[in-house]
Amino acid sequence: MPKPVAQPDLKNLRPYGDTTNDGAVQFSFTLPVEPGPKAREAATQLVRKWGFFDVKIAHMSSAGVGYSFIVCFGRTELGVDFTQIVVPELSNEKRTYKEIDSLIAKEIKRPVKVVGACTGYDAHTVGLDAILNMKGFDGDIGLERYKNFRCVNMGSQVPTDELIDRAVKEKADAILLSKIVTQKDIHITDMQELIGKLKARGLSDRFILVAGGPRITHAMALELGFDAGFTIGTRPSDVANFIYETLRDRAKKKKG
Amino acid sequence: MPKPVAQPDLKNLRPYGDTTNDGAVQFSFTLPVEPGPKAREAATQLVRKWGFFDVKIAHMSSAGVGYSFIVCFGRTELGVDFTQIVVPELSNEKRTYKEIDSLIAKEIKRPVKVVGACTGYDAHTVGLDAILNMKGFDGDIGLERYKNFRCVNMGSQVPTDELIDRAVKEKADAILLSKIVTQKDIHITDMQELIGKLKARGLSDRFILVAGGPRITHAMALELGFDAGFTIGTRPSDVANFIYETLRDRAKKKKG
Amino acid sequence: MSYASTLPLSAKKIARCRSIARSIGDVVADLIHANSTFGTERAVLRLLGFNGALQKDNLLFPVSNFMVGQLSETGRLEDGALYWVANALMTEKCDVPALEQKILRGQLDLGSLPELPSKQVDKFAAKLAKDSFDRLIRYRKQRDKIRQRQGDPLKKGRPLKYVIVATGNIFEDVIQAKSAALDGADIIAVIRSTAQSLLDYVPQGTTTEGFGGTYATQANFALMRQALDELGEKEGRYIRLTNYCSGLCMSEIAVLAAIEGLDCLLNDAMYGILFRDINPRRTLIDQHFSRLICSVSGIWIMTGEDNYMKTTDAVESGDQVLASQFINEAYALNAGMKKSQMSIGHAMEMDPFYEKVILMETARAQMTRQIFPEAPLKYMCNTKYKTGDIFFSHAVDTIFNLIGSLTNQGTILLGMPTEAIHTPWLQDRTISIRGANYILNGSLGLSHELGYRSDGFMAKFAAKVLDECVELLEKIEKIGLLKAIEKRYFAGVSRTVEGGKGATGVFPVDRNHYINPFFELMGSKI
Amino acid sequence: MSYASTLPLSAKKIARCRSIARSIGDVVADLIHANSTFGTERAVLRLLGFNGALQKDNLLFPVSNFMVGQLSETGRLEDGALYWVANALMTEKCDVPALEQKILRGQLDLGSLPELPSKQVDKFAAKLAKDSFDRLIRYRKQRDKIRQRQGDPLKKGRPLKYVIVATGNIFEDVIQAKSAALDGADIIAVIRSTAQSLLDYVPQGTTTEGFGGTYATQANFALMRQALDELGEKEGRYIRLTNYCSGLCMSEIAVLAAIEGLDCLLNDAMYGILFRDINPRRTLIDQHFSRLICSVSGIWIMTGEDNYMKTTDAVESGDQVLASQFINEAYALNAGMKKSQMSIGHAMEMDPFYEKVILMETARAQMTRQIFPEAPLKYMCNTKYKTGDIFFSHAVDTIFNLIGSLTNQGTILLGMPTEAIHTPWLQDRTISIRGANYILNGSLGLSHELGYRSDGFMAKFAAKVLDECVELLEKIEKIGLLKAIEKRYFAGVSRTVEGGKGATGVFPVDRNHYINPFFELMGSKI
Numbered sequence A, B: 001m002p003k004p005v006a007q008p009d010l011k012n013l014r015p016y017g018d019t020t021n022d023g024a025v026q027f028s029f030t031l032p033v034e035p036g037p038k039a040r041e042a043a044t045q046l047v048r049k050w051g052f053f054d055v056k057i058a059h060m061s062s063a064g065v066g067y068s069f070i071v072c073f074g075r076t077e078l079g080v081d082f083t084q085i086v087v088p089e090l091s092n093e094k095r096t097y098k099e100i101d102s103l104i105a106k107e108i109k110r111p112v113k114v115v116g117a118c119t120g121y122d123a124h125t126v127g128l129d130a131i132l133n134m135k136g137f138d139g140d141i142g143l144e145r146y147k148n149f150r151c152v153n154m155g156s157q158v159p160t161d162e163l164i165d166r167a168v169k170e171k172a173d174a175i176l177l178s179k180i181v182t183q184k185d186i187h188i189t190d191m192q193e194l195i196g197k198l199k200a201r202g203l204s205d206r207f208i209l210v211a212g213g214p215r216i217t218h219a220m221a222l223e224l225g226f227d228a229g230f231t232i233g234t235r236p237s238d239v240a241n242f243i244y245e246t247l248r249d250r251a252k253k254k255k256g
Numbered sequence C, D: 001m002s003y004a005s006t007l008p009l010s011a012k013k014i015a016r017c018r019s020i021a022r023s024i025g026d027v028v029a030d031l032i033h034a035n036s037t038f039g040t041e042r043a044v045l046r047l048l049g050f051n052g053a054l055q056k057d058n059l060l061f062p063v064s065n066f067m068v069g070q071l072s073e074t075g076r077l078e079d080g081a082l083y084w085v086a087n088a089l090m091t092e093k094c095d096v097p098a099l100e101q102k103i104l105r106g107q108l109d110l111g112s113l114p115e116l117p118s119k120q121v122d123k124f125a126a127k128l129a130k131d132s133f134d135r136l137i138r139y140r141k142q143r144d145k146i147r148q149r150q151g152d153p154l155k156k157g158r159p160l161k162y163v164i165v166a167t168g169n170i171f172e173d174v175i176q177a178k179s180a181a182l183d184g185a186d187i188i189a190v191i192r193s194t195a196q197s198l199l200d201y202v203p204q205g206t207t208t209e210g211f212g213g214t215y216a217t218q219a220n221f222a223l224m225r226q227a228l229d230e231l232g233e234k235e236g237r238y239i240r241l242t243n244y245c246s247g248l249c250m251s252e253i254a255v256l257a258a259i260e261g262l263d264c265l266l267n268d269a270m271y272g273i274l275f276r277d278i279n280p281r282r283t284l285i286d287q288h289f290s291r292l293i294c295s296v297s298g299i300w301i302m303t304g305e306d307n308y309m310k311t312t313d314a315v316e317s318g319d320q321v322l323a324s325q326f327i328n329e330a331y332a333l334n335a336g337m338k339k340s341q342m343s344i345g346h347a348m349e350m351d352p353f354y355e356k357v358i359l360m361e362t363a364r365a366q367m368t369r370q371i372f373p374e375a376p377l378k379y380m381c382n383t384k385y386k387t388g389d390i391f392f393s394h395a396v397d398t399i400f401n402l403i404g405s406l407t408n409q410g411t412i413l414l415g416m417p418t419e420a421i422h423t424p425w426l427q428d429r430t431i432s433i434r435g436a437n438y439i440l441n442g443s444l445g446l447s448h449e450l451g452y453r454s455d456g457f458m459a460k461f462a463a464k465v466l467d468e469c470v471e472l473l474e475k476i477e478k479i480g481l482l483k484a485i486e487k488r489y490f491a492g493v494s495r496t497v498e499g500g501k502g503a504t505g506v507f508p509v510d511r512n513h514y515i516n517p518f519f520e521l522m523g524s525k526i
């Protein structure tokens, strides 16, 4: 009787193709040389040098002016220890907008104010709008439609100083920053700018700071000094719930 | 006046995305864990461990029962020295079937005999047929239609011994071996079997040995003891020309 | 310009093709009437319950092979294996499991057992067959019930999504199959190990070593069936299972599939002959018995015409494909099969760089749809022209899925981006199924929205295929199917009546003594 | 069931839309008549030949900005920049290059130069304008000749394949553009650096640093044009070049494009207002002058309605898109533009997971085709719903290409598998173009093969969009375009007449003295 299949090796977590722990990976890349046996050999050596074996150059074709487009496959034994990976995760509590609204009414006892913007030259408002606008996202209504949220959506291309001024003026509980363009790490630069300017103005702990965008992770946002980071697929209620929980916990701390 | 773009670094040849020498690579793989922030972090660490930086997990979605499908991008500085790559290449001479036919008539002075087969359990005949059958491949007619080729196509699933017997019987100049299935490196095993059995029967230098198939390279075929290896996109005239040139050169050697 | 919901195809010509195909079938009927094969007799044994095995050469060797061996050595096989089993059960006064044990232990030789009066044996044999038949019917009903309870995606009237698993290891296959089903696959095909079709026995037990596929064994069938049933139960969506019913064990596989609750079987009247070099007579006889079993077990047969386009040019070989479809249909009708069980095969195998290739493929698919309106057509993706460019491959598959949806195919055999490279990885299937989900959902109703121009390129292209098919069938009728195969009428391959593997496993039956009551029980028209 | 080669759309309703759009255009005509802008005046200067620059803040600052600054400071701008240039040339008795030199060196202030008799100046100004205009015509003819000599892919009657390059570095852009063209692209769009549209001047020189795009400068235009001309010459296939003509320098970009031989420009009457928060009056005035220049230079304008579906749901916003298309058409007609130059924009921007999404997208594309039969429609791929799943993305693009082919779009803006991730790498474009080549070649003639059901889902879907568009246009006519924009009629965005960037660059002209003979020379209908 043959043995059933091996278990995934979580201590050395590797990709899976069709045999558990086979370490199977697909690559594609372009080399700045004409296709041919030499380029094929170069591609093979390259992928081997990256630490892969069973390297198969599945495809090589001419791409444009003197380039080779390559699709290949390889395997590796280099994995990571999955049991040692710890990432800060956002609260797993999923609440509906009604629940959040009534929890705010009961526990915070006043409407929550948020100011959102896309700063710098970022003109991508769809993500922020998805969180703030009535209509919301993915069937989940936006913060503007919550009874207990007051929202200011400053839109796109907002200078960081204007965002801070407005948050101060509105006595906002939270600032919502959206960063979509990531070229040359501009999202990080702009996130740092907000943190820096708040600090310079002595407002470091004044607001709950929330960032969002497709290349933002919670861990990275924390590292930069934000209270949370939201990425692809975020629903407005996730954000509402986070703001509610943070306000609640801060209130408790003050008391306790 | 800004400087024009950098030149590809052939001494440390790396992939190209949109900035010369940027080392940009696309990956996809599957991890045997549920998607989520932990899996995302694992994937990032994994690709970093493989030696890449600027790692972007572009996509992670649930695949099947507890797996995560990941698409990601990264960059590397690990390249290969393209100037040092040497691969045996097949003659670059491209001749038409008419040219080859008349060169054979002139220089070899007799029709050339070839015997072809897919050995082992390989039942993929399309590749071999493409080389041998009248119809040929990619608009290039097959060896059967050459005036000065006599072909025996033994088809698929041929035991190696039968192939050798037939080649001996036909007094063949060349044996054409096609290997398409590569699972568990069966193509290599079967290629080695032919070489081994020829040796055992004292026929090592008797035939021009030509192998072909999508995962066969000329270099690899040479290494295994063949005279040539042909891969994807081979046209019958490439093979005909190689056989003609080899016969011509061998004849010269004998004389010289 | 005038348009209609269908391509204009001559009903008269279609009828003509069907009538020729029937007559081609009649000729083969004689062959089947006069002969049986080792495979067919082993299938009879398996129907009776002889599915055990003995250890041999580190592999488990089926008892049915052993029994047929005993009978053939002493010339008893020409009476039919059933006859001698009935005789043995009567002389030994035991039941099937006990008899099997004795044989496995080497305590009993069917070939030399004393012979009881044939009337008595015949009667008992009839009862044995009836019991086995009833068992099959029970399996079928049980399966029907499960299908209904879990929810049959077939009822949605959309193409079913078919994918293959082929790791070589049944336990990995199970992971991959469940994953595929969860991602949205409706039919799982477990691909067999390279050249299993050439084995003259069915391997036994769960297996973990195969080349480009996993051995088809009863235990592997059972393991996979259970996994899919569990998933189907949880998801509320029935998942079909299929395997290959070709080669030297065609009808035995049908028995095992029926027992283990498979829903479909890749089964073709000529595939083994053309692509596996199996003796033509052997194949034609075995296919009939395999189809009887499928027919009564509610198993769809999926025919293999897609293969023809692998060794010929698909643009040119439309007539061969269509002719073979008519022949497969005629043979299935001979086995009493319902048209709704005939998953007639065809494929999208033209070079994607041909001009108008999308028009030609659509015309072909729509034509097939119209000619076989009741069949849950099996439509196969492009494979031959796939290269290692997985992105291009995915684009071709996307168009395939769309044509499948537009022309209402019964089952679409999803293409894999890595078709030209390896048997699918888990993610290849995920990519493929996600793409198909998009197309099937996004193009819902498209077939009711667009009409075909009645004097257009597509109309002419389809009409030409039909015309050529009539001609081809007429030629085949004249010279006979076996001669036609010899003359490379199909797939450009030539096979002779006496050549090929398994020829020695065909034997003439003694029409006075031979019994195989399953023919009648299962409604054979031969 | 009845089918036809077109969707049934009410010709009366289409005509009604056109007539409302014309009246909406007339209102804007008054605005244009009474005002000019810094941008328009700078464009006049550029037409005359003032395209040099001075070093400022480490960037090259255009002389045209400097000149408009001088004139505006002393209130002279309301007579038009041309007037004072003519005056200066006469007083200084020099030609344009010499005058430019003097200004660059700070030796001359247009704002304080003595004033000659206006009759003389007007006459000389008219001659200057005529010369500049003739120069434009010469450029155009030269371009026409090159297009013809190299072979214009437009003549094939198939959608042109449009791809973007956006490395930020013009030298890398050239590599990427040539590669794309070699792979099969017909139109290269060089994407501008983020927010260049907000710059109130056109940067100068070749540039290698941009965010998500490369600065649009005359030198960059020239470099790219030369590269594509060389490639086109070698390949025997003309490659079109396009860039963005939006933002605060709308009409100046048009001049530079005309000079440097660009073939198309992304140019929309409302894009800057809605998506860049540029002052509505500024945009509406500038767009007219930019279109006059495009019109006489044979440059296609490509309108930006695809953008509306990025901030609204595409299924619901069909009426907005269509209304805007009519408005864009009306404004282009005001600029004397031929319909064959109007590359009216739309896009495939529905969520690919919507049921029947392929039907809806096809209906929309076909509807647009029928309503603007002469326009080389610009059809944009799905972008908003793209995710990092590059394979799925490629499947969506494949369907986009097919719909583009089926509905005979003029230009298809090819989707990139990595749309949701980064501006395209070389291989992304290769993958994309290979896919499009397959579809366009494989579906050749498809639009002549299939008919649309006249009472089907698609027919109803398209009819509904048209109905809603009539309603919307009627509402806009009632309240006026500017009010409609304020009320979020387009793209769900609100902008006020006085708000937005560049408002201070709008000024009322002195109708008695103001001269801009280009309006007449270029055939303005305003």
Ligand code: B12
Binding pocket: A116, A121, A122, A123, A124, A125, A126, A127, A128, A130, A131, A137, A176, A177, A178, A179, A180, A181, A182, A183, A210, A211, A212, A213, A214, A215, A230, A231, A232, A233, A234, A235, A239, D166, D191, D192, D193, D194, D195, D211, D212, D213, D275, D307, D310, D311, D383, D384, D385, D386, D387, D418, D419, D420, D421, D422, D423, D424
């Ligand atoms: C729509 C769009 C546009 C529209 C924007 C309209 C608008 N008003 O928003 C227009 C056409 C104007 C545009 C222009 C440009 N774009 Co654009 N655009 C896109 C596109 C197609 C979709 C973005 C989108 O709307 N996604 C849908 C939303 C719902 O998703 P999301 O933004 O990720 O938001 C979710 C989460 O991230 C999160 N979230 C986001 N923000 C926030 C904030 C908070 C507080 C929280 C809690 C959560 C949160 O929640 C949201 C809901 O789940 C993307 C490609 C793509 N498919 O991603 C390119 C893309 C973002 N654009 C790009 C570029 C380069 C540009 C341009 C610079 C191109 C140019 N040179 O002209 C210009 C200039 C824009 C500028 N100055 O910023 C690049 C960015 C490359 C990079 N990685 O840096 C992309 C990736 C396209 C590409 N491949 O080149 N674009």
Ligand code: B12
Binding pocket: B116, B121, B122, B123, B124, B125, B126, B127, B128, B130, B131, B137, B176, B177, B178, B179, B180, B181, B182, B183, B210, B211, B212, B213, B214, B215, B230, B231, B232, B233, B234, B235, B239, C166, C191, C192, C193, C194, C195, C211, C212, C213, C275, C307, C310, C311, C383, C384, C385, C386, C387, C418, C419, C420, C421, C422, C423, C424
């Ligand atoms: C057609 C085909 C079949 C047909 C074969 C029909 C026939 N008579 O040939 C059928 C349907 C029978 C078949 C069956 C199987 N196949 Co198959 N098949 C293919 C397919 C789709 C195309 C191969 C092909 O014809 N290519 C076209 C020819 C022209 O290209 P080529 O072979 O590379 O030949 C060129 C060059 O390589 C070279 N060349 C080749 N041979 C020679 C010889 C010489 C001397 C020279 C000079 C040059 C040369 O020149 C040729 C012209 O340029 C490929 C997938 C793919 N797209 O590649 C799978 C593929 C090869 N098959 C595969 C498998 C696994 C099988 C099966 C084992 C599946 C199963 N379990 O049932 C079976 C069993 C086959 C067996 N016993 O060998 C796998 C192999 C995986 C691997 N890497 O090992 C593939 C890659 C599909 C997949 N992704 O799973 N298959």
Ligand SMILES: Cc1ncc(COP(=O)(O)O)c(C=O)c1O
Binding pocket: C192, C193, C194, C195, C196, C197, C244, C245, C246, C247, C266, C267, C268, C271, C276, C302, C303, C304, C305, C307
């Ligand atoms: C009908 C049929 N049987 C069997 C097979 C599989 O091949 P094998 O003979 O290796 O089982 C195919 C392959 O497509 C087929 O179509």
Ligand SMILES: Cc1ncc(COP(=O)(O)O)c(C=O)c1O
Binding pocket: D192, D193, D194, D195, D196, D197, D244, D245, D246, D247, D266, D267, D268, D271, D276, D302, D303, D304, D305, D307
């Ligand atoms: C008409 C038009 N102009 C310009 C742009 C580009 O944006 P930007 O304003 O950054 O130049 C677009 C983008 O799609 C557009 O459609």
